Structures are given as C-alpha cells and as structure tokens.
Amino acid sequence: MKDRPVLCDDKVRYIGDPVALVAAETREAASEAVRLIDVEYEPLPPVTDPVRAMMPDSPKVHEGGNVCRQTSLRFGDVEAAFAAADVVVEGTYTTGTQIHAFLETEAGISYLDEQGRIVVVAGGQSPHRDRAEIAHALDLPPERIRVITPYVGGAFGGKDDVSVQIHLALVTMKTGRAARLVLSREESMVSGTKRHPAVIRMRTAASRDGRLLANEVEIIYDTGAYAALGPAVLDVAIENCNGPYRIANAKIDAYLVYTNNMVASAFRGFGAPQVLFAMERQVDRIARKLGMDPIELRMINAVRKGDVYVFGNRMEGSVGIYDCLRAAREHPLWRERGRPVELEYPWLRRGIGVAAGMKGYTIGALPDRGSVSLELNPDGTVVVGGSFTEIGQGVVESVAQLAAELLRVPVERVRVLFADTERSPDTSVTSASRQVFLAGNALRRAVEALAERVKDLFEAETGKRPSSVSFTEEGAVVDSGRPVPLGELAERLEAKGLGRGVVGTYEVPKVEPIPGTLEIPHLFFMFGVTVAEVVVNVLTGSVTVPRVVSVVDAGRVINPLNFTGQIEGAVVQGLGFALMEDAKIADGYLLTRDLSTYLIPSSKDSPRIDVIPVETFEEEGPFGAKGIGEVGILSVAPAIANAIADACGVEPTSVPMTPEKVYWLLKEAGVVDKLKAGGEGHG
Amino acid sequence: MVHRIEREFSFVLNGKPVKVRAPPAYSLLEVLRYELRMTGTKEGCARGDCGECTVLIDGEPVHACLTAMTQVEGRRVTTIEGIDPGHPLVRAFVESGAVQCGHCTPGLIVASYALLSRNPRPTEEEVRDAIRGNLCRCTGYAKVVAAVLRAAGA
Secondary structure (H helix, E strand, O other), rough: OOOOOOOOOOOOOOOOOOOOOOOOOHHHHHHHEEEEHOOOOOOOOOHHHHHHHHHOOOOOOOOOOEEEEEEEEEOOOOOHHHHHEEEEEEEEEEEEOEEOOOOOOOOOEEEOOOOOOEEEEEEEOHHHHHHHHHHHOOOHEEEEEEEOOOOOOOOOOOOOOOOHHHHHHHHHHHHOOOOEEEEEEEHHHHHOOOOOOEEEEEEEEOOOOOOOEEEEEEEEEEEEOOOHHHHHHHHHHHHHHHHHHHEEEEEEEEEEEEEEOOOEEOOOOOHHHHHHHHHHHHHOOOOOOOHHOOHHHHHHHOOOOOOOOOOOOOOOOOOOHHHHHHHHOOHHHHHOOOOOOOOOOOOEEEEEEEEEEEEEOOOOOOOOOEEEEEEEOOOOOOOEEEEOOOOOOOHHHHHHHHHHHHHHOHHHEEEEOOOOOOOOOOOOOOOOOOOOHHHHHHHHHHHHHHHHHHHHHHHHHHOOOOEEEEEEOOHHHHHHOOOHHHHHHHHHHHOOOOEEEEEEEEOOOOOOOOOOOOOOOOOOEEEEEEEEEEEEEEEOOOOEEEEEEEEEOEEEOOOOOHHHHHHHHHHHHHHHHHHOOOEEEOOOOOOOOOOOOOOOOOOOOOOOOEEEEEEEOOOOOHHHHHHOOOHHHHOOHHHHHHHHHHHOOOOOOEOOOOHHHHHHHHOOOHHHHHHHHHOOOOO | OOOOOEEEEEEEOEEEEEEEEOOOOOOOOHHHHHOOOOOOOOOOOOOOOOOOOOOEEEEEEEEHHHHHHHHHOOOOOEEEEHOOOOOHHHHHHHHHHOOOOOOOHHHHHHHHHHHHHHHOOOOHHHHEEEEEEEOOOOOOHHHHHHHHHHHHHO
C-alpha cells in the first residue's frame, strides 16, 4: 500500500514524517541549515488511541478513514460450541510498541557511477525491492539505479521497509554528488518502524476433558500514520491467533487502524507474538480452571501434519508442535517444577510457565520465488550469487555451506556474492524466516542446472550425451568416468563457449488465498515451545528470568551455531518485549528516545537459555531445513506471564509486564498485603 | 559557510604517537571515525548508553563518544584495531558464534580485553558484569559470555 510520502506535502501525520531534506558538506553546516528552516504548522487534533480512532466521529488520519483494513471470519458454529462448553475464559490483552533498536541505525551512502547510474549502498533487507521503491518514487527507470546491501548491523524487520534509500538517491539525483545519511539514535527511534501495539479480546471455550472448542477473537493493531507492511502483519495475526491447536469453531474480527502514532510494520514474528500472548494466556487459564497440566492440555489439542487448520488450509509441511510439547514436558526445568527451591529473601516468589507458538514462514500466497546463480572458476573456486541480505543471521555462511555440501568442495572454495542488484540475481526479500529455505532450494536447482550444463559439455565434446553427473570430492563424475576437477570443467566449458555460470530458480509451492478470509495463507509453519522460570519480587513487582528453555521445531538444523544463536537472540528480544521495552508515548510523541529510557536487555538481564531442536524433516526444505529466524520469540512473553501467574496467582494481561504493572496486580490480589502481614506465600 | 575551528591533539594510538587537527568540541569517537578514518570503533548512540564505542585509555575501558579530546591529550588509546586479529579473545568470539551482525563486537571485544587484562580467570558473573554496558541486540549474550570464558581458559 503506497500511502507514505518521501517528503510531506501539506499534511504531517506523525513525529517522524520527513518535511525537508538538507544536504551539506559538513554536519555543522547541515545542522545550521536545518535551524534556518521555518515550517508553519496548523495543529490538528491527534488521533492516538486505535480503539477511539475506529469510531465514526474520530478525526481522520487519511481521507479514506482510519480503518486501513478489516477482516471478519466465521468458521463452524461458534454459538453452539460456546453453549456446549464446560469452561469459558475471557480476557482483554494489550501489547506495547516494541522498537527494533538494532545497534546500527538506518544508514547509507549514494553516488553516481561512471555510467551515470545512481548507486545506493545502505542497510536493508531487500535490494531489488528497495530499487523498485526508489525508481517508483523518483520516476526513474530501475536500470538507472543500483542498490547494494552490504553487511547490515541488525534489522529484525525494521529495515524491511525503505528508510534512507530514497532520500539518498534523491540528493544524488538533484546534485550529481555523493551523499551520506546516517540516522542518529534518536532519529532512528522516532522515525523507524515499530512492532504493532495491539488490543486483543478473546473468549475461548473448552470441554471438561480439555478440548478447545471455539475461539472468539477481536484483534486491533495500531499501524500508526502509514500502513507499511501492516496489512500483511494483520493477516499473520489472524492466521496464528488460535495457536497451534485444532479448533473447529472460530469467529475473528480484525482491524488495522491508522493513528498519528509512529509507523508500525515488520518486526520478528510479524504480528504473531501479540496474538499468541493473548491465546497462550487463555489456554493456561483454561488449564487452571480444569485442573489440568498445561502441557497435557496443549498436547490434547496440538495440530498434526495433514490436519485441516481452522481456515481450511491443510497442514502439509512438517508439524512438530506435539514433539516440541513432549520435549518440553521431559525437560528437568518443567519436570521438577514442583520441587521447593530456596530463595534468597522471603519476598521473592518463583514460578514456571509454558507457552507454545506457531508462525508461517515464506510469504504465503504471494508470489514467492527466488533465484541463485552459480559459477565455476578455472581456479577451482565456486561463486554463488543471490540478493539475500546478511543481517547477522548467517545466511551467507549457510548458503556457502549448502553449496559446499552440494558440490562436495571445501567451504573455503565457495565465494558468496550477495545483495547487489547489479551482480546477484533476485532472491527477493530477506524476511519471514525464508532465505535459507528459498536460497537453499534455488541453489539445489542451480546445481541441477550445472549438472545439465556438464552434460551439454560432454555432448559437445564427444557427440554423446551422458546420462548422469554427480559431484564428488575429486570433481564431477560423468557416467562412470574419471572425476573431473571443477576448475578443469570451468576451462572446458569456457573453451566450448558454453558459459561457466548457471541460475537456479525456486518457487515456493503456494496455497491459494482463501476467499473472504486470509489473503496470504501459508503452507509451511514453524513451531516452538518456551518454558520460563521467573522470580517475582513481591515488594517491587520486578521480575527476573533466571532460565528459559526454548524447544524449536527447526526441521533439520543446517548450522548448529547459527541455529542456537538465532534462538537465543530471539528469546532475549522476547524477554525485552515481555518485561522491559516500554516505549512511553504521549499524543504521538515518543518520550523514550534513547537507550537509557527505552531499555533493551543487557548481559545482566539475559537468562541461561537451553535451546532444544526437535528435528522434524521438512520434505520441501533444503536438506530438510525450515525457517528459524522468528520462531524463538513467539511464545516468550506468554511463557513469562504464565510463570508469573504460577508464582503469584495473578493474571498479567498487558505487555510489557513492567514492575509497576506487576506490583499493582499483586497489590490488587492482596499478595503484597499478605506478605507485609507476615503471611507465607505459596512460592 | 560555517567556519571550522581546529586545534592539534597529540596522543598514543595503538602504540604509535599521533598528531591530529580537529574541532576542540569533537569527541574521541568523532576524531577516530571522521578525522583518522579508524572505523572499527562504532557509534550506536553517541551518548554513552550502548557501549559500542568502547576503547581503552591507559588500559581502562571508556566510551569514546563521551570522551572529550582534551581528556585524551598525551594518553594511550587502544581501539579494536590495536588488538591482534589472532588474539585468543578474537578467535574465541569467532569460534563460539558470538558475532551475529557484528556491530557491537568491537566494543565487546575491547571491554572483554580490559577484563581479561586485570582478571585472567573471571567467573561467568564477572564477565556479565564487565560487559553489562555493552548492548547487543542479536545474540542474547549467551555466546558472548561463552567466548570470553573460552578465551580465559585458553
């Protein structure tokens, strides 16, 4: 949805909206020039509460009204299911505005190359799409623009949309000169995209024997001043709001709402962590009401491979949630949760909580294809090219490793050319935990294409087409001949004019949009379970997390270090989301504009983390792998909330669970007074 | 045209004496990155919150972004460029998977280097304390702590 101006015209919709661009030779001169700009504003009433923004008499952020997207879905017979239910649990849950806070802010340079093209070198997640956005905004043919995405200092979805790219290109287009733009931390926090703050109402029905019967859900996501990737985020929220469970009856009403708040878009989990916080709290409350073990209850309802999920989509990929739950149940942290633990002070309470999560990876029903190039060099090295971006997740290393595995060459002989619209083919966006899956599969096809090329070569040399080509440590084995080293192959291909390079293209099998429901249903899902241990200080409401177990259905693990690194990082981001990342916003103004007021976890906040892969085999994945980038964050916040409930008998409903909020919950429940009166807690 | 006022500063950078002309209001971080083009030291916030720009002055870790050039005059500055890439600590970061996007890595290595210089066998808690001012958004710190402990054991 293209609703966001590069520079504002006559209306400014949020505090990060750009109104003017100054280019100067020094920072001092630029600051001086900015000081001389005088903008006259006519203040409009701010629209900052998404629920009020939906009312007909609300001032409008955009001409078309404040509801940017609305979806209502009905499956099964919800009313009958509620009438037949033994237990009904209801709650309203809110989650906050999480800021990506990557350590490298949005930054880049631009210049004209010797052919007159505008080259933009900037942090991003999709060079080809960034190029299309620049071309569209500046009305230039895409061939006039080259986008290079070098190693990026963290993204987490926050660089999925364009940030500095168009502004850089604009300055170079207007001046013909090189430009540099690096956002300050404050500029990054104010203007960058955020995780959608959410209000979620849920009513969930279950039978006495623990079967989830129906879910009634209202989802309100505040997308801020512009839609950005909000419509797709809302779709992912809808798709995952019932959790990884078989629920036959559902009523879902979802709204994406414009406000004058900061813009929300992609953030690791892409809309799923908010709804899963609500759903996994609901499931835990049902378990408590039924007196059932919360893992047992989840196992009874867990979706299995081949199940038709609530939207009518069949779960055809690997579905490891049942195995994840079983592994979590066997972990000592869960098994020994009843064992008394000596705490340092009488005002501390310990609790253990569990939560499950799911999310589709790849981009669902949207066209999702990517290409990877493969070239043999006479010196025996191999060059792999693709537009995947290296945002710290290790995709370059993983792709090199896959190429080495497929061609049986040492990984040091593989060079990866990535994320340059001029030199690497379009592997599409690096998001939705899709790149190893996509690039890996495209690479597999490139290797098949290379085998065909080798057959062409032998046919050209001998007049007879060989029937098989395989790659061994000594080189390519054609039929049963002697192995031909790859360097020699490159020379012989060159000599016959056949070309040393091939391209492999993979298209993700897609599900059709389900009419009237999901626009982008997914075929492939990741699953995970988090077990969290908390210690709650009843006197202050502060919560520490000594230990987390993250069980992940990762498909086959390709690179164990990258895998555990992704999960550990996601767990700690989830911990920040759950407990401390508290963006204070008043009338659309961000008050917490630095890292001493908007706190992200430090080494002292991060728990001991056990990462446990449940290695299902994803038939469609490269070597059985699935996406792993987002799964670790999905169920962290509800697991911590459920642990707080276990520790103190209170029911957190609002993320982040700051000391203030937890303290008032404890106060309201009488836990604080009971402690002060000298009573014994149950922790 | 904005006129630029400069003065000269002399200090020892990674073992070599340097003289540099820079605006007197510049921080050490600005001088390192903009005047000396030593871009190994990163800027994450420019206000002492994130620890990305950690360097050593006479062996003690400081935020280069909060260090005025007048404080540097005549002293010994060590940046990430001054630590040998083959140093056990650097190798341990690579081998432990302690680097994801890498933006916080220089500051973390410099802070850990200072820790190991004064305490060659730290406990896990001592490592966590020493790097508490160095924010990392990618790793969740587990592999960073493991890397420092691994280097200490080497």
